Amino acid sequence: MAQSPFPIRSVRTPVLELAYEEHGAADGDPVVLLHGFPYDPRCYDEVAPALAAAGCRVVVPYLRGYGPTRFLSPETPRSGQQAALGRDLLDLMDALAIPRATLAGYDWGGRAACIVAALWPERVAGLVTATGYNIQDIAASVRPQAPETEHRYWYQYYFHTPRGRDGLAANRAELCKLLWRLWSPTWSFNDATYARSAASFDNPDFVEVVIQSYRHRFGYALGDPALEEIERALARQPTIGVPTIAFWGEDDGVTPPPAADGKRLRFTGHYERRLLPGVGHNVPQEAPEATVAAVLDLRRL
Secondary structure, eight states, X not given: OXXXXXXXEEEEOSSEEEEEEEXXXXXXXXXXXXXXXXXXXXXXXXXXXXXXXXXXXXXXXXXXXXXXXXXXXXXXXXXXXXXXXXXXXXXXXXXXXOSSXXXXXXXXXXXHXXXXXHHXXXXXXXXXXXXXXXXXXGGGGGSOOOHHHHHHTHHHHHHTSHHHHHHHHHHHHHHHHHXXXXXXXXXXXXXXXXXXXXXXXXXXXXXXXXHHXXXXXXXXXXXOGGGHXXXXXXXXXXXXXXXXXXXXXXXXXXXXXXXXXXXXXXXXXXXXXXEETTOOSOHHHHOHHHHHHHHHHHHTO
């Protein structure tokens, strides 16, 4: 299970026993740091203590399907759809009595942060998001994209098949390590670094949550009926008005930075795009100093 150098706590939300790590004073400015797929809170090991030293209360949760986080009921759908990630983040803030926080995330975690910033902006002081506007347009996902983009998404199409589900179940450590290498080709991580995060993929719900996530985003799987109202709101591609810094790793092997940010107009407040040379997909672990600086810059706005 999760190999954390920090104490792991948990809090009960309506559907999860949600595990998290916390740094800093309880009365510090709240910051929630959110990991992606296939990563875990270890990506913030150099970020969270630095923010705590700067006066922040830092919460780093394990997303549903990762590490010690568990569903409360066997009846709850093991959904990884975007609405579930956003709802989990809001529920976490409620359970920890955090009225308003700066949110930072990438990949799945960036999606959760964007969703809460868009639908519940009164709860968000600022947003740090890798790859910009991270809310899925599921209706548009049926349209073919450029062949180079389709090539990068091979793993998503693999997960659409029974073979892909079985492959993830049988080879999750090897498959996720391959994604790390492909998505961060210039990051020289070692086996020990990977193993510390890969322990979180042994969660009993990891495979089902991951497979449902990638099938739902293309309209190939039904969502959790309890989340349909949120999905309808997200289908309208809501704007984000909170102060935002958007990161793009210039060496990102799955979502490289476009020449022009096509969804820039989705942000209606302060917005800054920051390109990170020599950085791939796992922004906080590859560029911890830049991540800390972005959060602290938002606090000063």
